[in-house]
Amino acid sequence: MNKYMNRCLFLILFCFQAQLFPAAAQVLSMESAVEATINHYPTLAAQRSALEAFRANVQVLRDNRLPNVRLHDQINLGTANGLSGSYFSMGLIVPTSGGRRPDNSMSLASGNIALATTDWEVYNFGRFHAENKLAEADIAVGESGLEREQFALRQVVINTYLDLVWLRQNLKIEQQNLARVDTVRRIINNLVQNGIRPGLDSSLASVELSRAKLSYYQMQEEYRRASVQLATLTGREIDDVQIDTTFNAALLMGEPAPSNVLASHPLLNYRNRLLTRQNAEIDMIRKSALPRISVLASVWGRGTSLDIDNNFGPIGQGFGYSRTNFLLGVAATVNLTDFKRVKTRAVQQQWRVREAGSLLTVEQVQLQNTLTMADSVMATIRLALDELPVTLRSATLAYQQRMSLYNNGIENILGITESLQLLTRVEKQVIDVQRRAVAVRLQKAYATSDFGPFFDLFRRQ
Template sequence: MWNKPKPSLLLFTMLFSLSLSLSAQVLTLNEAVETALVNYGTIKAKNNYLSASKATLQQSKKEYLPNLNLSAQQDYGTVNGQNGPLYGMGLSVASSGLPLPQQNWNAAFGALYLTNVNWDFFAFGRARERIHVSASIVERDLSDLEQEKFQHSIRVAGAYLNLLVAQRLTQSWENNFERAAALKNVVATRAKNGLIPGVDSSLANAEVSNAKISITQARDFEQEQASVLARLMGITNQQFTLDTLFITKMPQSIDDSATVSKNHPLLKYYSNRVAVSNQQARYFQTLGLPVFSLFGVFQGRGAGFSSTYATDQHAYTQNYFEGIKPVRANYLLGIGATWNMTNLLRTRQQVLSQEFISSALKEEYQVIDQQIQNQLILSGNKIRNAVANFREAPIQVQSASDAYLQKSVLYKNGLSNIVDLTQALYILNRAETNRDIALSNLWQALLLKAAAAGDFGLFLNQ
């Protein structure tokens, strides 16, 4: 016979399971960033661009291979003044043979089999430079993908912080509503008993309505921030339970100095843009130089007409297999060089144009570098200001809370008026919202520092 479990054990099991379920639904910052990097469309697109560049690189490497053309054709026709029919691939009949005294319509089968090899074996590094261009484009697209991931991680973290502070502000306004509702009940009771004038009740009702409107506005702002985070994560669900533990404390290494990393993803991308342009200029220089080629041809030919057909017009066969059987063959091997000397004039301007593009890209690199340096300085200033506000916020909240409590006690004992009490209520609510904003600004400043330094780990590892 089984033992009936104790109610306390069942209750503990249910509560434990519920806590596990709720904790599993909490969206951490790491999870938000990882989800965004997997789902976001721009990152997927740049992944495809990178794959395309890699495929182009492989194609460039195969460009150096020789051209190998195989051709075969089988024909049927007459040979007036010709030996062996040959169709000109959409142009004209290309038969060959001696002229005959008169026209006839004798016809037979013929065939041509051809193998052609052509290899530009030396072009002063043209193939090599083309491969280098493709390789530099792969590096550029890879760095473009990495900088997009880095910047998107910063955007997601910023949206996560904005939603966190929006949720905390909503909670602060809900706390304010609870205080206003409690005040309304006290005022209504005292006004009903004739202890205070009725206007106090009207003021209390107005304060409650104002608190409700503020909650609605706070929720509207929270919903906007949830929509932004969902969009950046590439999902449609906008109901988030966020991790609120880390934002309530000061980051451990917030005062540590940081410098712009040489491997800053954004700077690396702009540097690779310059590298691609420089490599293209080197490739263009090879376009005006000669090309040395090896070539070879092997040809087999068959015909249903005999070699004596010129003297004996009956010396032919209409047998298909006899006509397509190769009876003559030729081969040719050679080496050659081609040089369009006017290409020197064209490529000179092409190289000059590309060098100007490289100079423009270098200037853009300098602009981004200056922006990042200024952003790093700004982040240091913002961190100092945010730390000062973070340390001052608890003092403001405690003082405002004490003042509200004192005014509430005085009002209940008839020693203060409703105006002083609502003013104290307003000051307390302002102190709580300032505290929430100070917490967010502290982490936002650290995020700005991580973005400027090019190291997202400065923020993520706190």
């Protein structure tokens, strides 16, 4: 019966392991996971679209500076009663060109007019240049924003991947603990059946086995959740996600090379370019109120059925062109009130520049603090790593000795249970210390944007 239960237990464990780590799945390294996420994730696609919109805006500005060329032709039929006086048409009153008469006449007159005009803003004291600089600054912000999004997404992928690494190791510990507990339970059951040990020991061993199974199932659930998250990030099916188990723990004992926070860091680069963009907008605002020099040209032809004495003639006579004119000119336009508006807008923009500068300083301080913190705790972490083999060896010996004493009738079931739990805690503590050491290395990589030494921890040598 015991042999049958033992086979069932390991069959269940084998099935769970096969479900978690499918043999057909392609092994996914940490760097491959990062690359796969960056290549497909929707937020990056949105950032790339926004960047292309900024780039397209450069051509929009160029098209807006082309001369306006308008063609117009109309044939009209209506009355022609003129009256002296001035008024604002407000776009509602249709102008009438005709002679003044003592009485209102309802006779019809025809007319024809064709018009071609052009106006071209050729100079505006640097506003075009300021607009170009602002458009270039927007592109730079878009590019650095894409880099920042990629940097942030890299952190998410790495943290998710690390969760799987540590969960897998903890899952292995739970599996080993389950096997040890089951071995102890079978030994105890044999002793109980032979009347060497009391029946209470068998019940306590069964309880400990159930606790070990529950811990294993819980760890399995957490591993599955992390696998789903990594599959979502990388765009893969959940059954295709199998992480690379390579972990060069010995590299954690080495002293990392000194490093500094560089201005080229994606987070700082974004803040720097945003500050440059805000300054560029101030220049554009100030130059938007300066005069605008335009070249104007127009030519038109006119026909009418009224003769030179303002008499009504045949309707068809007005459909041709009897007079032509042209006009050339240079115009300077300035709105004096704009200077007041520009001053107010410039003050408003100055506050945005200060905000951007303050956010840049905050980002610099945070990155420097992260780097300083990582460097300061690394030595202590290495001491803990150095102590781990001693702790693990001692816990293993304690378990073996307790088991030997129990077999000789000297130790009780509580002592074995305590030694089992102690060994499992120490094994998990080993993983926890390694996790904290890796987290410190990741903090350093985050602060310096140099991930090469960090990825070495998980690369095949």
